[in-house]
Amino acid sequence: xxxVEQSPQSLHVxxxxxxxxxxxxxxxxxxxxxxxRWEAAKSPEALFVMTLNxxxxxxxxxxxxxxxxxxxxxxYIKGSQPxxxxxxxxxxxxxxxxxxxxxxxxxxxxxx
Amino acid sequence: DSxxxxxxKHLITATGQRVTLRCSPRSGDLSVYWYQQSLDQGLQxxxxxxNGEERAKGNILERFSAQQFPDLHSExxxxxxxxxxSALYFCASSPQGGLGTEAFFGQGTRLxxx
Numbered sequence: 001x002x003x004v005e006q007s008p009q010s011l012h013v014x015x016x017x018x019x020x021x022x023x024x025x026x027x028x029x030x031x032x033x034x035x036x037r038w039e040a041a042k043s044p045e046a047l048f049v050m051t052l053n054x055x056x057x058x059x060x061x062x063x064x065x066x067x068x069x070x071x072x073x074x075x076y077i078k079g080s081q082p083x084x085x086x087x088x089x090x091x092x093x094x095x096x097x098x099x100x101x102x103x104x105x106x107x108x109x110x111x112x
Numbered sequence: 113d114s115x116x117x118x119x120x121k122h123l124i125t126a127t128g129q130r131v132t133l134r135c136s137p138r139s140g141d142l143s144v145y146w147y148q149q150s151l152d153q154g155l156q157x158x159x160x161x162x163n164g165e166e167r168a169k170g171n172i173l174e175r176f177s178a179q180q181f182p183d184l185h186s187e188x189x190x191x192x193x194x195x196x197x198s199a200l201y202f203c204a205s206s207p208q209g210g211l212g213t214e215a216f217f218g219q220g221t222r223l224x225x226x
Contacts, residue, residue: 043220049213098211
């Protein structure tokens, strides 16, 4: 059974705060990792595609890092804004299979 | 709009019944995935198809089955429905072989079993 774990489950921050979440996965099963943003009443949309150990990706105020050897990825949001409120999902492409497994997500609420 | 279309958007049915959920992938995408999201749960991987063939299977119940047709649309069949099957069912697609590529999600079908 492949477990992709995310922490924390939920998070409330004040507007302007910076925050980060963690995605943990079995390092032996790594092929690729993706981060998604899932807004209420919408469907998940991909933020980052990460494939190499040490990868760092950035899109505006949001960035992500990847450590495949220890099996984790961090997502950072700098200067959180109310429009950043969403559930952030990570998804693991497991090597040796075609299974695409999602974590349970981190629900972020940014308070104005 | 992701380009992935799911129908119907909402479905209400009784226990013991059978329903079919339909998914049309993005134009050109060969891989289709099905996920189930129950209340307060994450996206549970059910099954993946590539170009008409089953490629990976997750926690899909025996009462559930799926297929991908030659025109690449996919259907998820849920039978002998139970109250616990009430959930949001998502379909996603990705290009070509899919491995390592991001998925594009439909808007989901909300199934309510009463």
